[in-house]
Amino acid sequence: MKEDELHAFLTLQRIPNLGDTSIKRLIARFETAQQVLDQKKESLLKLDGIGAFKLKAFFEKEHRLAAEEELKFIQEHNIDYCSYKDQNYPERLKHCIDGPILLFKRGSKDFSQQRMISIVGTRKVTNHGVDFIKQFVEDLAPLNPLVVSGFAYGVDITAHRAALDQGLDTIAVLAHGLNQIYPKVHAKYVKPVEAQGAFITDFWSSDAFDRTNFLRRNRIIAGMSEATVVIESAEKGGSLVTADIANSYNRDVFAVPGRPGDAQSLGCNNLIKTQKAQLITSAADLIYLLNWQIEEELKPVQKQLFVELNAEEKVICNFLSDVGKEQLDLIALHCKMPTFKVASILLNMELKGVVRPLPGKQFELT
The missing domain is CATH 1.10.10.10 (Winged helix-like DNA-binding domain superfamily/Winged helix DNA-binding domain)
Known part of the structure; x- marks a missing residue:
């Protein structure tokens, strides 16, 4: 993408009350982001969903100036980026109507890998949950999936660490710009993730950090993966929102059941009970339900003459x-x-x- 087109994308992204879905419709009508901004008022007013209130913001200079500042940040910090029209944009996310028009990336990993799963859950993960995640990712390792999560406390960071330990690629989707890391205690994992995966976000460096950012972030986690796995969740929580979004995208959702009285299992049990998620108890269940097959070139094995069988x-x-x-x-x-x-x-x-x-x-x- 050329610099002027990136600036146009950023400008459109900054215009208030103009979301990703509306911007995609505008670009579909006028072919490029720059051509959208070059339109006259009369032309824009003819479009459905573009009233006088939204139209006024199109011609306010402050949005173009803000886009220039963010463009400087991207250039000065060598931030990778892609739009939903680019080949290097996550393929599955292209099919999500509200997928971000722009993604910003820092790290070595691209999005071409076919087997991609999101692992989400509570920030207050139990010891049992930690052990399950480690074993789950270890058992999936022969199939070389890319592990996606949100870099938050609990299940998220455990999933990233498990992927790193198994030599798997991992993507951390952030709820803020690439100028910061939250939580700060996870800063020690930044370099390993960049080396063995990537950080991605659709937030700017100037965006305020807000709790609602996490809900917006979750659509990327759900949208870019083949399936979402909920490990542990309380009765309410962001991971359940991610599961709902994944269902709305017609993606597979899996949940690990727990004892009825366990607070951190209520969310998973409810997902299964209401048929919003399929029950899994191991990596083998996921492999079976997704119809994954182990490819010999990923992890070759030699048949032993005397194999010990239980x-x-x-x-x-x-x-x-x-x-x-x-x-x-x-x-x-x-x-x-x-x-x-x-x-x-x-x-x-x-x-x-x-x-x-x-x-x-x-x-x-x-």
């Missing part, structure tokens, strides 16, 4: 030895185990090089 693995191995290949549900039925448990066992067996997945959620011995 009792349940031996039951499945003996069954597949008799039938040759079978679907997951039928393996569970014949081996008299829950489907979710068999999915987890098969994942472990695949990592050991004992079985391999086939189309149609079938499995056979290697």
